[in-house]
Amino acid sequence: MKKTLLLIALLVIGSIQAQEKISSKKKKFYIPVIKYSEFPVLDNALTQTTFYQMDKELMQEEIILKKKYFHIDGFIKDPANGKLKIYLTVALPRFNATKVDSTFDKKRNSWEFQVYSNYDVRIKVDAKCGDKILFTQDFNSVESHIVGGTYEKGKVKLAVELSNKRSAQAEKDGDYTAEELGIDHIIFSSVDRIQNFLNYKLAYYVDESKIKFEFVTSKGHSEYNQMLAFENEITAQMEKVTLEKGLDEKLLTPHLQYLEGLLVKYPPSPANENIRFIVTNNLAETYFLLENKEKALLYANLLVENDKQDSRGSSIIKKVNNGYFADKKIRSHTPRFADLKKLGVQIAEEKEERRLAFFEKIAQQDAEWEVEKATREASVEKARMQRFNMLDSIPYQLNANLLAKVVDNLGGREALKKVEKAHLFSKLKIEGNNITQTEEKWATNSNYLLRKKMPESYYEIVNGAEAWSHDDRESGLNAKWAKLTAYDYANLSKNVDLINFLTDLRLDLWNNYEVLQDEMYEGKLCYHLNYFEKTLSSGNRTIPKTDYHVFIDKENYTIVSTEKTEYDNGNKSFFEKKLFGDYRPVTILNSGKIPYKINYEIEDFNGETIYQEQREKIEINPVFGNRIFMKEVYFGGFK
Numbered sequence: 001m002k003k004t005l006l007l008i009a010l011l012v013i014g015s016i017q018a019q020e021k022i023s024s025k026k027k028k029f030y031i032p033v034i035k036y037s038e039f040p041v042l043d044n045a046l047t048q049t050t051f052y053q054m055d056k057e058l059m060q061e062e063i064i065l066k067k068k069y070f071h072i073d074g075f076i077k078d079p080a081n082g083k084l085k086i087y088l089t090v091a092l093p094r095f096n097a098t099k100v101d102s103t104f105d106k107k108r109n110s111w112e113f114q115v116y117s118n119y120d121v122r123i124k125v126d127a128k129c130g131d132k133i134l135f136t137q138d139f140n141s142v143e144s145h146i147v148g149g150t151y152e153k154g155k156v157k158l159a160v161e162l163s164n165k166r167s168a169q170a171e172k173d174g175d176y177t178a179e180e181l182g183i184d185h186i187i188f189s190s191v192d193r194i195q196n197f198l199n200y201k202l203a204y205y206v207d208e209s210k211i212k213f214e215f216v217t218s219k220g221h222s223e224y225n226q227m228l229a230f231e232n233e234i235t236a237q238m239e240k241v242t243l244e245k246g247l248d249e250k251l252l253t254p255h256l257q258y259l260e261g262l263l264v265k266y267p268p269s270p271a272n273e274n275i276r277f278i279v280t281n282n283l284a285e286t287y288f289l290l291e292n293k294e295k296a297l298l299y300a301n302l303l304v305e306n307d308k309q310d311s312r313g314s315s316i317i318k319k320v321n322n323g324y325f326a327d328k329k330i331r332s333h334t335p336r337f338a339d340l341k342k343l344g345v346q347i348a349e350e351k352e353e354r355r356l357a358f359f360e361k362i363a364q365q366d367a368e369w370e371v372e373k374a375t376r377e378a379s380v381e382k383a384r385m386q387r388f389n390m391l392d393s394i395p396y397q398l399n400a401n402l403l404a405k406v407v408d409n410l411g412g413r414e415a416l417k418k419v420e421k422a423h424l425f426s427k428l429k430i431e432g433n434n435i436t437q438t439e440e441k442w443a444t445n446s447n448y449l450l451r452k453k454m455p456e457s458y459y460e461i462v463n464g465a466e467a468w469s470h471d472d473r474e475s476g477l478n479a480k481w482a483k484l485t486a487y488d489y490a491n492l493s494k495n496v497d498l499i500n501f502l503t504d505l506r507l508d509l510w511n512n513y514e515v516l517q518d519e520m521y522e523g524k525l526c527y528h529l530n531y532f533e534k535t536l537s538s539g540n541r542t543i544p545k546t547d548y549h550v551f552i553d554k555e556n557y558t559i560v561s562t563e564k565t566e567y568d569n570g571n572k573s574f575f576e577k578k579l580f581g582d583y584r585p586v587t588i589l590n591s592g593k594i595p596y597k598i599n600y601e602i603e604d605f606n607g608e609t610i611y612q613e614q615r616e617k618i619e620i621n622p623v624f625g626n627r628i629f630m631k632e633v634y635f636g637g638f639k
Helices: 002-020 040-044 056-068 153-173 183-202 224-238 249-265 270-289 293-306 312-322 336-392 400-409 413-417 486-496 498-503 507-512 628-635
Strands: 024-035 047-054 084-090 094-105 110-129 132-151 205-216 421-430 437-444 447-453 458-463 466-471 481-483 514-521 524-536 542-553 559-568 571-586 592-604 607-620
Touching (some): 056 084, 110 183, 132 183, 205 224, 224 249, 224 270, 249 270, 270 293, 293 312, 336 486, 421 498, 458 486, 507 524
Parallel strands (some): 047 084
Antiparallel strands (some): 084 110, 094 110, 110 132, 421 607, 524 542, 542 559
């Protein structure tokens, strides 16, 4: 019995000596990890959109905010359809008080003062993912804006009074813009802090984590070979860790079971401190990396109890407790950034495709414009030559006697050929409106301009092959000026012909007119001329396009009236009637008579419009160089 007890005592002492002689080494690994949002619902959200509800006086600031904010780490900014939606409600900042701060300038041996306007800023932030509200928070702060520069002591009081007066006046009648008061900088400063807060709450970003394992180096130790197998496995796996993939639990399971068995084999005792420290540290770190919260905490607490060397146990507990788990996962390794990269590449490719398509479209439009331009220039030149040819060869035209008498009444062919420019100034009286409006028109062989001086003034311009319209109701230079289509150009370019511009006589259509039976019109016996222009439909049927009527006084050969009816796909779409009166002689046209009064009757998709144009002035070959409105025409990009 004594021998047996002695043998057991020797074995225990030998074991204790073996444990005391155990040696180990620390090994550090650096692995990429994702620092995640505290909201697991965002794990599958890759895009972000911000919506703004701004005070009406902050429209300009809203435009800047949309361009500049928000850029949340780990998300791609989407203008409209982001999965993460941030709503910003910004009230107009209110003036709070004026403050003065001072600094001492050692070089000048004097005090310098700065005046600050303080404003109360109230911004509400709501964050949603799909239908789930993540959080709602009010950001109320007092922001300062420096008024002017630095002031000397004697001028500080005046600066404060001016600041107070200016802010009070602005709140009273809105004379100052947000930019002038410095409110825009105040808002941007507040939103900068909100962006930092949102990144703290919502962002995902890439980081690097340092993991420390403890490995046995005592080759004579009974557990050395199996612990070496764990060291080799964990080392191999740590080198393969990526943002998308962590450790392989299946390959590590037998090793973890072995380590857990060691804690039973070596119960708590002073002799087993080293082996238990190594085992509990490795188990806690491994289970933390495997995102097993319960076991990571279990072995981290055992490590703390056995931890006589450093604070690794409490460090692991802190990492676990500060982690946001979803489905028992700590979300350190997800395909988020790989998906984000793919999405970024996809968006970049789509943008590139759109960019290339845009330039292809521009190139195609340029090519089409060159063809259209050549067609239009040829048409303008043809019209000019046709007018001269018509005037030179009146006896050879259809209804020559009638045409000659009409031309003679206008001053004769030689006088008409010398007309190079024309300018009209008229007063308009619109039915049901006693307020007189004014209208200016001018034209040359290649230019036509109409300017109506109305509350919403506009221009229509033809310059050679180009045609533009201008609308004051639009905002922005590009929006105000629009290039006209071939159809609109065709309608306006008729006014490039100066005879048509002055009298509404269409020489280009004369040989198409058919003389119908004489007709009483406005109490006058008139020649009735008609041209019914037709075209082919998509079904190859002949359908009406435009119906022209001209009534000419048989007594003095003046144009009494013209009528035009346009058809769209065979259906009437536009009707215009002009009644000419008050013909007056013009000296430069050999006393040829030009109408000074025109009654208009128009019917289109807007309904019926009736108005009268009373020409106050008609100038033939005037000088336009000092016309103010021409600057506006050329300012519109019209060369």
